[in-house]
Each structure stands twice: as structure tokens, then as C-alpha cells.
Amino acid sequence: MSNDAYHHGNLRSALIEAALRLVERGGPPSVSLRAVAREVGVSQAAPYAHFRDKRALMSAIAALGFERLRDRLREAERAGCENLTELGKAYLAFAHDNPGLYGLMFGPETEVDPADPVLAQAGREAFAILARSSAHPGDEGPGDPGPVAAWALVHGLALLSMSGRLPVGAGEAPDRVLKLLQPGIDAHRGEADAG
Known part of the structure; x- marks a missing residue:
């Protein structure tokens, strides 16, 4: 070039x-x-x-990764995939399509600067989409455990799947694994109505 x-x-x-x-x-x-x-x-x-240095460059790459993850999740939302199972599939597809980038996005702080404002904002925007599918309706605040549970499941499933550590058969149908969490998320979201 x-x-x-x-x-x-x-x-x-x-x-x-x-x-x-x-x-x-x-x-x-x-x-x-x-x-x-x-x-x-x-x-x-x-x-x-x-x-200024490699870490600043890597932070910019990780921010781009979160922006692309956010966009992938938004596409799924626009297509009517608003539950955790469907959004989780989009999340897993992103991780599998971009293994190096995904690893950097969630890698050690020696590689990226989590205080970088662009990186932090991009991460919040991607997480907010998962939060909407798993938090008490109207409350995606940091104290709600629903989004943390949702993120822990999809992130852990992505890491296990990408590393080849899922038991035989489990990796072939991640949507079945994602569906196991959906009733718990639905019950959690309903707590606000019942309370």
C-alpha cells in the first residue's frame, strides 16, 4: 500500500x-x-x-471489536432476536468469527487499557444490549444480576467452545445450552412485576 x-x-x-x-x-x-x-x-x-505505544493501539483494536460486537447484537435485535438464546447465538458467532480479536477484547490489562474512554464506552454499549434482554424491565443498572448472569453464560460458553473444552455433543448445539438460562432470566425479569 x-x-x-x-x-x-x-x-x-x-x-x-x-x-x-x-x-x-x-x-x-x-x-x-x-x-x-x-x-x-x-x-x-x-x-x-x-x-503513543502498542497498548494504545491494542486498546483501539479492542474498542473496534466491541463496536463490531455491538453491531452484531443490534442486527440480531433488529431481526427480532431479543431473548438471550438468540442474542447469545449472535454473540457466539461473533466470537467464533473473530477469535484473535475476541481474545484481545477480554485479554489481560497488560495488552489493553481498560480506562481508555473509547474502549470503555464501546464495551458498555455492547453489554447494554445483553442487559436489555436479561435485566428487570426498565432497569439495566449495574446492580441487576440478570445481565451479569447472561454475560457470564455467553462469554464462558464462547471461551469453552473456542478452546475445544466443551464435552462432545455440547459444542454442537450451543443454543441448547443457552436455552437453559432463558427460564431463569425470564423469572428474574418477572420479579419486578411480581414485587
């Missing part, structure tokens, strides 16, 4: 996309600002105009 392609301000996006390709090919250890510059075809100093 030529340096001429970046005269209109899209170098930052190109660096993020190049780093994402490196993450998917070799995981976070394969990413360095030097490797990303080489991948894009710019000088080794060029990435520093947009990212």
Missing part, C-alpha cells in the same frame, strides 16, 4: 485494520508498531502520530 493512500486522514484506520490482521494471524504478541507500519507500508515513525 502506498503512502499516497493516507493523505486524506485514514492512516489511523489503516493502522488499526493492519494490526487487527496481525492479531488474527498471530495473536497480540505478533503486533508491534514497527510490524504494523511495515504491514501498511509507512515509515516506522508514522504510527506514533496516532498511538
